[in-house]
Amino acid sequence: MSDVALERISSGVPGLDDVLGGGLIPGRSYLARGDPGTGKTLFGCSFLSRGVKVGEDALFVHLEEPEADVKKNAGAVGIDLDGVEFLDLSPNSGVFSSTQSYDIFDTDENEQTTFTERITDRVGTLSPDRVFIDPLTKLRYLTSDEYQFRKQVLALTRFFTEHDATVLLTSQNTSHSSDDDLQYLTDGTVQLRNGEMGRSLSVPKFRGSSVKSGEHAVRIGDGRPRANGENDGVSVFPALDPAETDRYTVGEQLSAGVPRLDELLGGGLERGTVTILSGPTGVGKTTVGTQFMKEAAGRGERSVVYLFEETTPTLFERSEAIGIPLEEMVENGALETREFEPLDNSAVEFANHVQREVERRDTSLVMIDGIDGYKLSLREADQRRLVRKLHSLCRYLKSVGVTVVLVDESATVMGEFSATDSGISYLADNIVFMRHLELNGEMRKAIGVLKKRTSDFERTLREFEITEHGITVGETLDELEGILTGEPQWTTPSEDNDE
Amino acid sequence: MSETNSDETQTGKAALILALGRQKRNLELLAQMLRNNGYEVEIATSMEEFDGLIEARDDIAVAILDVDGFTEDIWKRCEQLHDRGVSMLILAASIPPKMREEAHSRGVHTLLEKPVDKADLQATIRGLLRYIQREKEQEDQ
Numbered sequence: 148m149s150d151v152a153l154e155r156i157s158s159g160v161p162g163l164d165d166v167l168g169g170g171l172i173p174g175r176s177y178l179a180r181g182d183p184g185t186g187k188t189l190f191g192c193s194f195l196s197r198g199v200k201v202g203e204d205a206l207f208v209h210l211e212e213p214e215a216d217v218k219k220n221a222g223a224v225g226i227d228l229d230g231v232e233f234l235d236l237s238p239n240s241g242v243f244s245s246t247q248s249y250d251i252f253d254t255d256e257n258e259q260t261t262f263t264e265r266i267t268d269r270v271g272t273l274s275p276d277r278v279f280i281d282p283l284t285k286l287r288y289l290t291s292d293e294y295q296f297r298k299q300v301l302a303l304t305r306f307f308t309e310h311d312a313t314v315l316l317t318s319q320n321t322s323h324s325s326d327d328d329l330q331y332l333t334d335g336t337v338q339l340r341n342g343e344m345g346r347s348l349s350v351p352k353f354r355g356s357s358v359k360s361g362e363h364a365v366r367i368g369d370g371r372p373r374a375n376g377e378n379d380g381v382s383v384f385p386a387l388d389p390a391e392t393d394r395y396t397v398g399e400q401l402s403a404g405v406p407r408l409d410e411l412l413g414g415g416l417e418r419g420t421v422t423i424l425s426g427p428t429g430v431g432k433t434t435v436g437t438q439f440m441k442e443a444a445g446r447g448e449r450s451v452v453y454l455f456e457e458t459t460p461t462l463f464e465r466s467e468a469i470g471i472p473l474e475e476m477v478e479n480g481a482l483e484t485r486e487f488e489p490l491d492n493s494a495v496e497f498a499n500h501v502q503r504e505v506e507r508r509d510t511s512l513v514m515i516d517g518i519d520g521y522k523l524s525l526r527e528a529d530q531r532r533l534v535r536k537l538h539s540l541c542r543y544l545k546s547v548g549v550t551v552v553l554v555d556e557s558a559t560v561m562g563e564f565s566a567t568d569s570g571i572s573y574l575a576d577n578i579v580f581m582r583h584l585e586l587n588g589e590m591r592k593a594i595g596v597l598k599k600r601t602s603d604f605e606r607t608l609r610e611f612e613i614t615e616h617g618i619t620v621g622e623t624l625d626e627l628e629g630i631l632t633g634e635p636q637w638t639t640p641s642e643d644n645d646e
Numbered sequence: 647m648s649e650t651n652s653d654e655t656q657t658g659k660a661a662l663i664l665a666l667g668r669q670k671r672n673l674e675l676l677a678q679m680l681r682n683n684g685y686e687v688e689i690a691t692s693m694e695e696f697d698g699l700i701e702a703r704d705d706i707a708v709a710i711l712d713v714d715g716f717t718e719d720i721w722k723r724c725e726q727l728h729d730r731g732v733s734m735l736i737l738a739a740s741i742p743p744k745m746r747e748e749a750h751s752r753g754v755h756t757l758l759e760k761p762v763d764k765a766d767l768q769a770t771i772r773g774l775l776r777y778i779q780r781e782k783e784q785e786d787q
Contacts, residue, residue, distance in 0.1 A: 249671040250739060251712060253761045 153355055156313060159197025160190060162383030162499070163337075166350055166359045171335075173276075175354070176304040176314040178283075178329050181339030186346065186367055187317040188212070189381045190337070191279035192221040192228060194315050196380075199230035203276035206312075208234045208266055210285040224368050225379030234269045236262060236285075262289055263299065267306060275312050283316040284326055293328070300332050339365065344526040345493040348383060361386040364495035384499030387543045398548055400602070403435075404442040407620035408611075411596050412577070413604040418511070420601060421541045421551040421574055426581030428556055430592055431613045433462070435579065436514045436552045437471050438618055443512045443550075444481035450512040451483045451504050453497075455520025459484045470617045483508075487524050494525045494536040501540060505549055513544055517554040518571060534571055541574050576600040581611075586627075593624060660686040661775055662705050664732075666696045666723070667712030676710065679764060680771070693719055700726065708774050712737045712760075716745045721752055728753030733774045737762060 155170035164170040171177060171194075179187045195205035207228070209217055214233045221228050270278065283300065290296040307314045316333065318326035330336045335353040340346065346365035350358045363386050368379035398418030402409050409415045416422055416439065424432040440450040454462060462484065466473040476482035483504065487497065504510050515521055515537075522533050537553075544551050555571065572578060578597040583590060595608040607623040628638050663685050667673045673689040680687045688703065690696035700706070709732050713720055716738070727734050734754045741749075741757050749757055755777075756770050 249669060249675055250760050251667075251669075251672040251675055251737060251762065252764060 157197050157201075158190075159193035159195070160381050160383055162363070162385055163190075163348075165385045166348075166363055166383060167335075167353060168356045168358055171313055172355055173313045174308055174311050175334035176307060176316065176332075177335045177337065178316050178318060178326075178333040179337045179339060180318045180320060180326055180329070181348075182320070182341065185339035185341045186365065186381060187339055188217065188281050189221065189224060189226065189367060190339070191281055191315050191317060192217070192226045192231075193381050195231045195277055195279050196221075196226050196228060198277040204232065204273055205230070205277045206232045206234060206269065206273055206275040206279070208236060208269075208278065208280045210236045210280070210282060212281075213237050224381070226381070232269075232273055232275065234265065236265060262286065263303065266303070270307065270310055270312065274310060278307055278312045278314045279316075280314065281317045282319050283329070284318045297328060297332065300329065304332060345496075347493070347495070359385050359388055361388070362495065364493045364499065366496065384493075384496045386495045387498050387502065387539045401439070401446075401550060402442055403438055404445070405438060405618050405620055407609060407622075408435075408438075408594070408618065411594065411605045411609060411620070412579070413596075413599060413602040416550060416577060417601045418550050419545050419548040420576035421545060421553065422577040422579060423553045423555050423571065423575040424579050424581070425555045425557055425597075427583060430581040430583055431611070431618070432554045432556070432581060433457075433516055434466070434469060434471070434613050434618060435581070435594075436516065436554055437462075437466050437473060439550075439552060440473075440482060440512055440514065441471050441476070444476045444479070447481075448511040449481055449483070449509060450476075450514065451485065451501070451510050452514040452516060453501070453521075454484060454486045454516055455524050456517050459486060469613055469615060483510075487520075490524065490526050492525055494533055497521075497525055498536060498540045498543075502543065505544065505547060510549060512550045512552065514552040515554065517556055519556055534574075537571065538574050572598070582608075594620065659705075660684055661707040662686045662688065662703060663708045663710060663771070664696070664699055664703070664706045665689045665710045665712065666693075667691065667737075668714060669712065672712050676712070679768070683768060683771075685771075693723070696723065700730070704730075706730075706732050707778055708733045708735060708771060710735045710737065710771075714738075716748065721748070724749065724752040724754055733778055735770060735774065 153172050155164070155167075156173050157164055157170045158167065179190050181187055191207070195207055198205040207214075207217065212220075214235050214237075217233075218228050266280075280303075286299055286303075287296050290299055304314065316329070318329050320326040330352060334355070336351050337348055338351055339348050340362075346367065347362045348365050349360075349362050364384040366382045366384065368382070400415035400417055402415045403412065424435055426432050436452070440452065443450050452462070463474045473482060473484070477484065485500070492500075501513060505513070518537075521537065522530055525533060541551050541553075553571065553574070575598060577599045579594065580597050581592060581594045584593055585591075592611050592613075593608045594611045596604040596606075605623070607625050608627075609623050610621040612619045612621070626638050627636065629636050663680055665673050665676050665680075665687060667676075667689075668691060670691055673691065677687040677689055688699050688706075690699055706727075709727050711720065711723070711734065713736060724734060734756075736749055736754050736757045737760050738745075738757065739760050741759055746757055755774060758767065758770065
């Protein structure tokens with residue numbers, strides 16, 4: 148069956164429908180599995196809440212947590228369960244009293260019938276469009292063996308299908324009781340994880356449709372409304388799909404607005420390319436990047452700068468001092484600045500933020516300032532994986548014609564030149580480097596282009612200055628050698644040069 | 647239910663089963679199952695209640711004793727019931743051979759270890775009632 152042939156309903160979890168190719172297929176059964184604390188119940192709450200919002204009947208069958216606790220926990224992250232019907236099959240505190248405990252019959256023989264009857268009775272009465280059973284694996288304790296358990300689960304899922312209900316089940320996987328078998332009994336599986344590097348999910352199985360592969364980031368809100376308008380509750384941030392990012396469209400040259408800088412670049416930066424601005428601290432990398440954003444604003448284009456190493460007020464202050472009106476650009480909608488709190492986001496979430504900015508708000512230039520901060524701020528155990536995710540993000544941005552500027556700080560202020568210290572030079576179509584240099588006892592700056600994939604470029608260095616009027620690029624420094632060492636020498640000493 | 651006929655005494659009245667046990671939930675579940683099978687059931691959660699019921703009812707067909715352990719109190723009741731010709735069934739979590747021997751020597755017909763299979767328990771009770779019926783028929787002849 149093709150994806151378009153099947154009707155879809157929203158899972159209720161923002162972002163998850165994108166992963167699922169449009170949403171859940173109605174009338175089918177799905178399994179949310181994961182360790183304790185991965186958010187399975189909250190996924191179910193979102194699924195039911197969404198149903199109520201669109202006028203469907205939703206039934207929550209809870210076998211562990213009492214209704215009050217379920218509502219309280221869902222409310223704490225901003226999920227409203229008003230209108231959801233509850234069937235409480237959770238044990239109450241009475242089981243601890245002598246009047247409720249028993250040993251005369253096996254639990255499975257005594258309670259299993261009650262369990263299934265109560266579910267089927269309620270479903271028969273309510274005819275819900277959506278049913279959430281949390282956790283289904285409780286039924287395992289009420290059946291005498293694995294065969295009986297599988298038979299009961301199959302019977303239940305078929306019963307729901309006959310009643311046209313879409314069902315979400317949760318399972319608990321323990322060392323003595325694996326839930327692997329449940330994957331075979333349902334139409335799809337959402338695997339939830341909560342590791343050191345944050346929450347994530349994948350969809351290993353989804354009958355009747357293709358899904359986005361990979362590990363997608365998950366965020367559970369804190370119940371407070373967000374200033375940026377993001378959804379509260381549970382959200383999924385789909386990982387970039389490499390298959391969607393293989394189309395490169397290198398566009399026209401974009402001027403830096405500084406003629407001699409354009410000359411260095413062989414005319415400017417091409418739209419849809421990745422440029423690394425490399426250099427030591429204080430040399431002016433961010434300033435050069437903001438110069439490109441200022442020019443983009445002049446063309447009526449929007450830019451976004453992601454700040455990993457400094458705050459927005461500091462950036463505004465520095466830019467105003469050199470005649471680049473970033474604050475005004477923000478007010479005009481030509482620029483957005485986003486700061487990232489350390490370890491608050493995963494690399495997948497960050498990539499998803501960028502993707503949404505580009506797709507929903509027509510952004511043409513993205514600057515990431517800087518790479519070291521990106522590596523330190525985002526949750527990821529392996530630095531190489533972080534760089535790979537940055538690579539994927541850059542490929543995606545290129546594929547949609549967005550120009551990318553990566554600010555990369557080199558460790559040494561002068562001497563021992565290397566293009567970048569971050570191992571990211573392979574990402575770049577263009578590498579522009581800046582150096583401090585000491586000339587006749589005076590600290591000065593030089594700028595040059597090391598690499599340009601899509602056009603020719605000037606292979607000499609130029610001196611540049613950052614003044615209150617902006618960036619000034621001087622003549623080529625063709626009478627100096629050893630500039631990259633930071634201690635250049637005149638190739639033809641003269642009186643003038645000695646001054 | 648097909649069992650109903652065999653669960654009735656010769657007079658056509660539902661057989662009376664007396665159940666003794668300390669765990670109330672056990673007795674509720676037991677009574678629920680027995681009543682669903684057409685028996686009349688009386689339950690007692692203390693020895694005093696049990697003694698009272700023995701005094702008050704002379705039509706008890708079977709006594710089911712759900713015991714935590716085998717004490718002198720239990721043996722005493724077993725002897726009383728045996729003297730009155732009431733068939734006895736003991737349910738216990740664990741039944742050591744010595745206790746099993748002791749119980750049979752005091753007239754207990756059947757001992758089952760908990761948890762019991764409902765079908766096994768139902769079959770045992772039906773068997774006991776048929777045994778009682780046959781005994782009565784032989785006496786009448």
